[in-house]
Amino acid sequence: xxxxxxxxxxxxxxxxxxxxxxxxxxxxxxxxxxxxxxxxxxxxxxxxxxxxxxxxxxxxxxxxxxxxxxxxxxxxxxxxxxxxxxxxxxxxxxxxxxxxxxxxxxxxxxxxxxxxxxxxxxxxxxxxxxxxxxxxxxxxxxxxxxxxxxxxxxxxxxxxxxxxxxxxxxxxxxxxxxxxxxxxxxxxxxxxxxxxxxxxxxxxxxxxxxxxxxxxxxxxxxxxxxxxxxxxxxxxxxxxxxxxxxxxxxxxxxxxxxxxxxxxxxxxxxxxxxxxxxxxxxxxxxxxxxxxxxxxxxxxxxxxxxxxxxxxxxxxxxxxxxxxxxxxxxxxxxxxxxxxxxxxxxxxxxxxxxxxxxxxxxxxxxxxxxxxxxxxxxxxxxxxxxxxxxxx
Amino acid sequence: xxxxxxxxxxxxxxxxxxxxxxxxxxxxxxxxxxxxxxxxxxxxxxxxxxxxxxxxxxxxxxxxxxxxxxxxxxxxxxxxxxxxxxxxxxxxxxxxxxxxxxxxxxxxxxxxxxxxxxxxxxxxxxxxxxxxxxxxxxxxxxxxxxxxxxxxxxxxxxxxxxxxxxxxxxxxxxxxxxxxxxxxxxxxxxxxxxxxxxxxxxxxxxxxxxxxxxxxxxxxxxxxxxxxxxxxxxxxxxxxxxxxxxxx
Ligand SMILES: Cc1cc2nc3c(=O)[nH]c(=O)nc-3n(C[C@H](O)[C@H](O)[C@H](O)COP(=O)(O)OP(=O)(O)OC[C@H]3O[C@@H](n4cnc5c(N)ncnc54)[C@H](O)[C@@H]3O)c2cc1C
Numbered sequence: 001x002x003x004x005x006x007x008x009x010x011x012x013x014x015x016x017x018x019x020x021x022x023x024x025x026x027x028x029x030x031x032x033x034x035x036x037x038x039x040x041x042x043x044x045x046x047x048x049x050x051x052x053x054x055x056x057x058x059x060x061x062x063x064x065x066x067x068x069x070x071x072x073x074x075x076x077x078x079x080x081x082x083x084x085x086x087x088x089x090x091x092x093x094x095x096x097x098x099x100x101x102x103x104x105x106x107x108x109x110x111x112x113x114x115x116x117x118x119x120x121x122x123x124x125x126x127x128x129x130x131x132x133x134x135x136x137x138x139x140x141x142x143x144x145x146x147x148x149x150x151x152x153x154x155x156x157x158x159x160x161x162x163x164x165x166x167x168x169x170x171x172x173x174x175x176x177x178x179x180x181x182x183x184x185x186x187x188x189x190x191x192x193x194x195x196x197x198x199x200x201x202x203x204x205x206x207x208x209x210x211x212x213x214x215x216x217x218x219x220x221x222x223x224x225x226x227x228x229x230x231x232x233x234x235x236x237x238x239x240x241x242x243x244x245x246x247x248x249x250x251x252x253x254x255x256x257x258x259x260x261x262x263x264x265x266x267x268x269x270x271x272x273x274x275x276x277x278x279x280x281x282x283x284x285x286x287x288x289x290x291x292x293x294x295x296x297x298x299x300x301x302x303x304x305x306x307x308x309x310x311x312x313x314x315x316x317x318x319x320x321x322x323x324x325x326x327x328x329x330x331x332x333x334x335x336x337x338x339x340x341x342x343x344x345x346x347x348x349x350x351x352x353x354x355x356x357x358x359x360x361x362x363x364x365x366x367x368x369x370x371x372x373x374x375x376x377x378x379x380x381x382x383x384x385x386x387x388x389x390x391x392x
Numbered sequence: 393x394x395x396x397x398x399x400x401x402x403x404x405x406x407x408x409x410x411x412x413x414x415x416x417x418x419x420x421x422x423x424x425x426x427x428x429x430x431x432x433x434x435x436x437x438x439x440x441x442x443x444x445x446x447x448x449x450x451x452x453x454x455x456x457x458x459x460x461x462x463x464x465x466x467x468x469x470x471x472x473x474x475x476x477x478x479x480x481x482x483x484x485x486x487x488x489x490x491x492x493x494x495x496x497x498x499x500x501x502x503x504x505x506x507x508x509x510x511x512x513x514x515x516x517x518x519x520x521x522x523x524x525x526x527x528x529x530x531x532x533x534x535x536x537x538x539x540x541x542x543x544x545x546x547x548x549x550x551x552x553x554x555x556x557x558x559x560x561x562x563x564x565x566x567x568x569x570x571x572x573x574x575x576x577x578x579x580x581x582x583x584x585x586x587x588x589x590x591x592x593x594x595x596x597x598x599x600x601x602x603x604x605x606x607x608x609x610x611x612x613x614x615x616x617x618x619x620x621x622x623x624x625x626x627x628x629x630x631x632x633x634x635x636x637x638x639x640x
Contacts, residue, residue, distance in 0.1 A: 005462045009469060009583045012426075017577055048580035061580055 045117020081355030082207030101226030160210025203354030430508025
């Protein structure tokens with residue numbers, strides 16, 4: 001991936017924004033369990049950062065996805081994972097399907113304000129009984145008059161206690177589980193929505209995560225994104241951006257933590273020398289740095305493929321898998337080198353240790369990524385083979 | 393009112409400076425560069441004056457090699473209307489820079505030259521003053537506040553004794569100090585728009601400027617490393633330690 005002057009300027013703006021406007025508040029927001037999404041996103045909207053690869057007609061910049069990846073990477077300078085995640089939901093997880101398949105009217109009403117930073121957005125796919133197995137979700141939307149009437153619940157919804165609308169995956173008919181689903185824009189102030197429950201989490205504490213109940217919630221049928229029954233497909237496409245974004249936003253935070261750990265172990269003395277002078281310590285740090293650079297290379301390669309319009313689903317799944325694994329390995333080893341200090345609650349390293357744990361779970365667990373990669377490698381046993389075996 | 397802003401490409405302030413093994417200078421190859429921070433402040437001031445309607449056109453100028461174009465693009469993203477690149481490889485001494493800036497200033501018929509008070513690479517702090525001298529114009533250096541009023545500028549400057557306010561007739565040369573303003577975040581739309589603005593390339597020959605060679609770098613050395621300090625427990629101990637060293 002070639003980084004132009006414009007990519008570098010974008011990186012600089014975002015990094016500066018993160019350092020001046022986010023990092024000074026991280027400790028406070030983590031304590032409160034929520035970030036001021038409206039305030040932060042409005043500021044980012046003013047800088048033109050929320051619609052980087054979105055169409056210009058709705059206030060976006062119409063740039064290719066490499067700029068979005070640089071944006072995600074720069075957000076990684078945030079000293080917590082929760083805020084970049086909340087921002088990423090807005091830019092790359094909840095809005096790509098609307099931008100790609102939504103009607104002009106729907107985009108004017110919901111995409112344009114999301115890009116301007118006037119509306120905060122959630123992606124509502126998971127349910128208490130359907131996380132990895134998205135197709136088995138139970139929330140329904142039946143047609144009545146000009147409306148959809150939605151019943152069910154959604155679980156672990158990022159930005160969910162404060163978002164203005166959610167891109168929600170629901171069953172709009174009976175029948176085959178991959179062909180009965182639709183994505184619908186659901187205004188979160190609609191009657192019948194209960195989203196009071198803010199979930200208490202191991203990490204990502206500055207990001208609010210909601211449990212949402214929907215009881216006879218009426219939404220106009222024109223809030224349907226694209227074609228009815230295509231929701232599952234649209235969501236699988238939307239997951240690609242989510243995964244690439246998630247992986248890209250992990251890189252620079254890990255690099256910063258390695259650098260902090262180098263400084264810490266250089267200063268700290270034990271047995272008459274600095275911790276860093278132990279070969280075990282500096283070799284390990286060299287190893288971890290190598291892992292992070294390899295992750296970056298993979299993210300850049302995937303971005304290139306994606307920008308060139310080639311199918312990047314295998315690579316995007318690899319990015320997500322690798323980001324989760326590298327994130328866990330790096331933060332675990334670094335925490336070890338910080339010793340008792342690392343085990344304390346309020347510091348960058350223990351926060352990262354808790355936050356990065358999510359990467360291997362959210363947006364498709366590691367095992368789901370392995371399933372996708374296996375399938376695309378042609379080594380996943382097919383259902384038919386299973387059935388044939390059973391029959392014989 | 394037309395204003396000129398000089399912007400210099402320097403090693404980024406976050407970079408840990410390394411000296412070349414032969415002592416001929418500092419390592420610049422493969423090192424992150426950015427716009428001199430004081431020039432960013434000068435640029436920001438010009439843009440604010442334009443936003444207030446006091447300035448009509450901002451021209452950014454840089455001197456140096458091909459990479460200087462990036463610095464000009466940054467200036468254009470800030471809000472410069474167009475840019476001039478005095479494209480010359482190799483060392484450019486303050487007097488040379490001053491000659492080139494003076495030539496462009498005259499040619500453009502500008503009313504103000506904004507510069508940073510110094511560039512963080514050589515910290516020479518000479519270009520603004522020399523340019524004013526060559527142009528025979530008033531100068532107001534180390535500005536911490538600038539107000540334009542028709543044909544005059546009121547400039548508050550930071551001096552050792554406090555703040556001093558000067559009134560200078562325009563045209564004039566003004567150099568920016570740290571507290572003049574806080575440069576804005578560059579907006580992504582502005583970063584992209586800057587790509588389309590024009591950069592005119594000129595040479596010393598075009599400007600009729602002769603490169604000065606009045607300075608010669610003899611040796612570059614790193615600052616001496618600080619020797620280990622001593623911890624004192626009480627004020628009395630501190631005072632006697634200072635007395636013992638003959639410092640008080
Ligand atoms: C902080 C946070 C924020 C979130 N934000 C959102 C959001 O904004 N929107 C949203 O829709 N969802 C969100 N989620 C939900 C998240 O996407 C799901 O938790 C995730 O997809 C996993 O689903 P699950 O929790 O139901 O795990 P399960 O499906 O119960 O899986 C549990 C574990 O079983 C294993 N497993 C599952 N399937 C397989 C398999 N086929 N083969 C082998 N092993 C397997 C994996 O190890 C997996 O981790 C969020 C979750 C968290 C924790």
